[in-house]
Amino acid sequence: KNTEAQAGAEARNGQLTKPPGALGRLEDLAIWYASWRGTDRPEMKAPQVIIFAGNHGVCAQGVSAFPPEVTVQMVANFEHGGAAINQLSKAFGAKMDVHALDLDTPTADFTQAPAMTEEEVVAALQTGWNAVDPNADVLVTGEMGIGNTTSAAAVAAAVFGGEAGDWTGRGTGVDDAGLSRKTDVVARGLALHADAIKDPLQALRCLGGRELAAMAGAIAAARSCSIPVILDGFICSAAAASLHAAQDGALDHVVAGHLSAEGAHANILSNLGKDPLLSLGLRLGEGSGAALALGVLKGAIACHSGMATFAEAGVADG
Amino acid sequence: KNTEAQAGAEARNGQLTKPPGALGRLEDLAIWYASWRGTDRPEMKAPQVIIFAGNHGVCAQGVSAFPPEVTVQMVANFEHGGAAINQLSKAFGAKMDVHALDLDTPTADFTQAPAMTEEEVVAALQTGWNAVDPNADVLVTGEMGIGNTTSAAAVAAAVFGGEAGDWTGRGTGVDDAGLSRKTDVVARGLALHADAIKDPLQALRCLGGRELAAMAGAIAAARSCSIPVILDGFICSAAAASLHAAQDGALDHVVAGHLSAEGAHANILSNLGKDPLLSLGLRLGEGSGAALALGVLKGAIACHSGMATFAEAGVADG
Numbered sequence: 001k002n003t004e005a006q007a008g009a010e011a012r013n014g015q016l017t018k019p020p021g022a023l024g025r026l027e028d029l030a031i032w033y034a035s036w037r038g039t040d041r042p043e044m045k046a047p048q049v050i051i052f053a054g055n056h057g058v059c060a061q062g063v064s065a066f067p068p069e070v071t072v073q074m075v076a077n078f079e080h081g082g083a084a085i086n087q088l089s090k091a092f093g094a095k096m097d098v099h100a101l102d103l104d105t106p107t108a109d110f111t112q113a114p115a116m117t118e119e120e121v122v123a124a125l126q127t128g129w130n131a132v133d134p135n136a137d138v139l140v141t142g143e144m145g146i147g148n149t150t151s152a153a154a155v156a157a158a159v160f161g162g163e164a165g166d167w168t169g170r171g172t173g174v175d176d177a178g179l180s181r182k183t184d185v186v187a188r189g190l191a192l193h194a195d196a197i198k199d200p201l202q203a204l205r206c207l208g209g210r211e212l213a214a215m216a217g218a219i220a221a222a223r224s225c226s227i228p229v230i231l232d233g234f235i236c237s238a239a240a241a242s243l244h245a246a247q248d249g250a251l252d253h254v255v256a257g258h259l260s261a262e263g264a265h266a267n268i269l270s271n272l273g274k275d276p277l278l279s280l281g282l283r284l285g286e287g288s289g290a291a292l293a294l295g296v297l298k299g300a301i302a303c304h305s306g307m308a309t310f311a312e313a314g315v316a317d318g
Numbered sequence: 319k320n321t322e323a324q325a326g327a328e329a330r331n332g333q334l335t336k337p338p339g340a341l342g343r344l345e346d347l348a349i350w351y352a353s354w355r356g357t358d359r360p361e362m363k364a365p366q367v368i369i370f371a372g373n374h375g376v377c378a379q380g381v382s383a384f385p386p387e388v389t390v391q392m393v394a395n396f397e398h399g400g401a402a403i404n405q406l407s408k409a410f411g412a413k414m415d416v417h418a419l420d421l422d423t424p425t426a427d428f429t430q431a432p433a434m435t436e437e438e439v440v441a442a443l444q445t446g447w448n449a450v451d452p453n454a455d456v457l458v459t460g461e462m463g464i465g466n467t468t469s470a471a472a473v474a475a476a477v478f479g480g481e482a483g484d485w486t487g488r489g490t491g492v493d494d495a496g497l498s499r500k501t502d503v504v505a506r507g508l509a510l511h512a513d514a515i516k517d518p519l520q521a522l523r524c525l526g527g528r529e530l531a532a533m534a535g536a537i538a539a540a541r542s543c544s545i546p547v548i549l550d551g552f553i554c555s556a557a558a559a560s561l562h563a564a565q566d567g568a569l570d571h572v573v574a575g576h577l578s579a580e581g582a583h584a585n586i587l588s589n590l591g592k593d594p595l596l597s598l599g600l601r602l603g604e605g606s607g608a609a610l611a612l613g614v615l616k617g618a619i620a621c622h623s624g625m626a627t628f629a630e631a632g633v634a635d636g
């Protein structure tokens with residue numbers, strides 16, 4: 001974060017041909033973006049969307065409305081351009097990359113054992129770290145992984161506390177019996193790993209999944225390159241929460257793209273102190289809500305960097 | 319509205335590679351758009367943004383934080399590409415047109431006389447009607463007119479009832495004394511024209527402005543061409559409200575682009591039964607909030623018309 005660029009952007013914002021504050025959150029968003037890009041008049045020309053996919057041993061407990069083979073089928077759909085995130089990436093000019101993480105080797109069922117070994121979680125974090133293009137100027141991380149709302153609920157509960165039921169929702173659409181099973185599964189995972197998961201990165205290892213760890217790695221890498229990040233929904237936010245819990249301020253380069261329909265997402269965002277840009281009832285994952293928010297960020301930056309000042313336009317400033 | 323296209327779009331939506339409902343409001347938006355464009359798989363390639371500008375006799379009452387000459391100065395800014403709406407139109411691929419309506423002849427001060435004669439309001443409605451490009455596939459109407467939140471508040475109060483204070487806000491930023499003056503001005507206008515304004519189009523004539531009438535004309539013309547419309551903020555919504563009050567269903571081809579920070583906008587939208595797509599604290603006018611919502615609509619249509627079906631992608635549908 002560049003405080004000089006931030007001050008320059010704030011000064012510029014005050015001179016643009018509009019009443020003070022009339023662009024609302026677009027003004028804050030443009031100034032925040034300028035501060036991370038190190039210039040008072042930034043552009044956004046190279047958005048990157050990265051989708052990480054992983055499989056989850058906990059699916060054996062019957063926590064999802066979809067069978068686990070859908071993960072690899074959807075990866076093929078991403079690669080062939082057929083998913084929602086393909087359309088949204090194209091609509092907002094983003095490069096899209098897909099990383100499937102050992103889909104043939106699901107994580108361990110976290111009600112029986114830690115989801116990942118130390119080696120596995122480190123490998124997933126590294127995959128995420130290395131997936132970030134240092135020349136990108138904004139990053140969206142998305143995911144695909146049947147069973148991963150269960151994993152995300154467990155990670156959020158570990159990081160923020162509370163009961164399993166506070167964090168567990170319907171995901172892709174389980175019925176009441178499924179929700180009850182899922183909540184019980186989360187509670188059993190929290191109990192089994194109670195000691196280890198006091199450390200948020202151990203929570204990611206014991207309860208998370210490869211795609212969650214990869215998103216965390218990518219978000220951390222973006223920070224090291226001063227690339228602003230837009231959070232997607234519940235699973236992405238749970239992965240980010242592990243960074244937030246591990247180090248205060250770790251998400252200063254991050255905005256919340258949208259509020260998901262997955263019930264506990266609001267609770268995660270509130271704990272992260274992030275106000276979502278959009279609230280349109282999405283609950284798809286894949287980075288879809290964040291990619292949609294690229295449009296808002298694009299508009300904010302276009303106004304900030306493209307508008308005339310009062311002096312340039314010869315407009316009286318009230 | 320084409321019910322066959324709507325049914326086709328609903329059927330298509332149910333086959334796309336996502337859990338049912340997982341794209342939230344994007345799904346409804348795409349189906350609504352398809353129904354107006356008459357095809358189950360629509361595209362959005364020709365957005366039109368039209369800015370109408372007018373001056374207001376009621377400015378003599380000290381209702382704005384800005385002097386009236388800012389209207390013509392901002393029209394020059396639109397024409398030279400320096401305003402927020404220029405950047406947003408460009409960012410979302412919209413053609414932008416500007417119509418300045420008799421800026422040298424402000425409307426009459428509505429606390430003294432009807433703002434417009436019959437001839438004047440008809441001319442403004444026609445300007446709006448004729449400004450719509452029949453080949454556009456979505457329309458944003460925006461406005462510029464120092465004093466026009468006062469006019470819009472009066473029109474909204476006339477159309478929906480209630481007290482002047484329920485509809486009057488700070489506009490571009492008047493202080494407490496200005497707000498009190500403005501509320502009194504609205505109340506006096508409502509009292510003076512109490513009989514005539516029982517008819518919503520007479521409310522537009524007696525209390526509105528040329529740019530409000532032009533927006534109403536453009537929104538009506540769009541309906542006749544099956545062009546969906548995105549409403550902007552308080553002033554645009556007040557203009558649209560006169561159509562809604564004049565004829566039930568007159569705004570079926572319209573969505574609310576955003577919720578403005580102008581306090582009474584929420585009240586107008588609630589009376590219109592429209593749920594805004596965005597809520598980012600904008601209060602600029604110029605069509606800015608609606609233009610930003612073009613991004614949401616673009617994303618919705620891209621997903622609906624571009625995604626693969628379960629069958630096409632070979633994905634199990636749960």
